Amino acid sequence: MTPRRAAAKRPRGRPTAPSTRARSASAPAGPGTITRLAPLKAPRRAAWPFVLVNMAMTADGKIATANRRVHTFGSRRDLAHLYELRATADAVMCGARTASADATLGPGGPKYRRLRLRNGLAEYNLRIVVSGAGSLDTGLPLFARRFSPILVLTTRRAGQRRVARLASVADEVVVAGAREVDFVAALAHLRRRWGVRRLLCEGGGELNDALFRADLVDELHLTICPFIFGGRQAPTVADGRGLQRLAQARQFRLVRRRRVGMELFCVFARVREQTARVRRGRARSPLVAADRASRQRAKNGLTRRRARG
Numbered sequence: 604m605t606p607r608r609a610a611a612k613r614p615r616g617r618p619t620a621p622s623t624r625a626r627s628a629s630a631p632a633g634p635g636t637i638t639r640l641a642p643l644k645a646p647r648r649a650a651w652p653f654v655l656v657n658m659a660m661t662a663d664g665k666i667a668t669a670n671r672r673v674h675t676f677g678s679r680r681d682l683a684h685l686y687e688l689r690a691t692a693d694a695v696m697c698g699a700r701t702a703s704a705d706a707t708l709g710p711g712g713p714k715y716r717r718l719r720l721r722n723g724l725a726e727y728n729l730r731i732v733v734s735g736a737g738s739l740d741t742g743l744p745l746f747a748r749r750f751s752p753i754l755v756l757t758t759r760r761a762g763q764r765r766v767a768r769l770a771s772v773a774d775e776v777v778v779a780g781a782r783e784v785d786f787v788a789a790l791a792h793l794r795r796r797w798g799v800r801r802l803l804c805e806g807g808g809e810l811n812d813a814l815f816r817a818d819l820v821d822e823l824h825l826t827i828c829p830f831i832f833g834g835r836q837a838p839t840v841a842d843g844r845g846l847q848r849l850a851q852a853r854q855f856r857l858v859r860r861r862r863v864g865m866e867l868f869c870v871f872a873r874v875r876e877q878t879a880r881v882r883r884g885r886a887r888s889p890l891v892a893a894d895r896a897s898r899q900r901a902k903n904g905l906t907r908r909r910a911r912g
């Protein structure tokens with residue numbers, strides 16, 4: 604099995620789990636597995652998936668209005684970018700408040716599902732929702748659309764009844780951490796048990812912040828849109844608790860920017876020692892790959908012109 608087919612792989616120890624391809628849109632969820640994770644001792648980076656965060660933000664850094672009513676404001680190009688990125692990921696993840704909107708976290712139409720297959724991935728991505736309190740509404744559209752497995756990451760705060768309720772609609776409920784999800788353990792579990800090598804997180808701000816704090820984000824895709832929302836209560840790309848000192852700030856490098864119409868599409872790569880994992884992940888990102896290709900084309904053109912001249 605090639606690594607990028609991994610999301611279709613059956614999780615070990617759960618022989619009845621359906622493959623992401625086998626799921627039909629109307630198939631009911633079976634009673635999900637409940638997995639309780641202990642903290643990982645001395646985890647190695649290779650144990651986690653490559654993590655991308657993709658967000659659209661206004662020019663003043665907001666991802667929704669203060670009353671949360673407006674949260675989609677990107678262009679059609681931005682929406683296409685979202686599906687193109689999903690087509691590179693084994694799994695797509697969001698926080699409970701983002702899931703409460705009309706998100707189904709699916710791969711998009713046939714065009715994008717074909718792109719996934721061409722990329723060597725399962726036709727449908729795994730879907731993951733994070734809810735520390737386990738208060739997620741089980742009547743969400745997400746749970747009604749049964750095209751691929753759904754996992755819920757929660758904590759011991761959720762209690763047995765809530766965990767059992769979530770397990771009635773999800774394929775697996777993973778309990779990791781006491782108050783906040785222990786993403787170090789949870790992401791290693793996604794890699795080990797579900798074969799997730801590339802994980803795309805689509806917010807919101809609280810979930811992003813937890814991933815940034817845990818230093819698990821490898822690449823940040825930001826679409827800067829030409830609006831100002833203002834408002835102290837309006838969510839931003841990373842809210843939650845945040846970090847307190849400059850020395851703790853997660854540093855990223857701008858590796859790509861492209862203006863399309865009135866929007867600016869940016870890709871930032873986490874600056875840390877150049878591990879094989881970072882290099883591998885960057886090479887697989889469509890915008891970064893396109894950038895590399897365009898630089899190569901420019902170089903070839905230059906060489907040809909020099910040869911002619």
Ligand SMILES: NC(=O)c1ccc[n+]([C@@H]2O[C@H](COP(=O)([O-])OP(=O)(O)OC[C@H]3O[C@@H](n4cnc5c(N)ncnc54)[C@H](OP(=O)(O)O)[C@@H]3O)[C@@H](O)[C@H]2O)c1
Nearest residue numbers: 659674698699700701734735736784806807808809810813
């Ligand atoms: N413009 C964009 O690209 C974009 C993208 C996504 C979302 N949005 C917008 O952003 C807003 C939502 O963002 P948000 O920051 O308010 O919420 P969020 O991150 O989507 O969800 C927050 C919830 O997720 C759970 N959660 C997050 N981190 C956790 C952790 N470390 N441990 C345990 N549970 C955790 C908690 O659920 P429990 O309460 O169940 O514990 C928490 O209440 C919405 O308005 C949405 O539409 C915009």
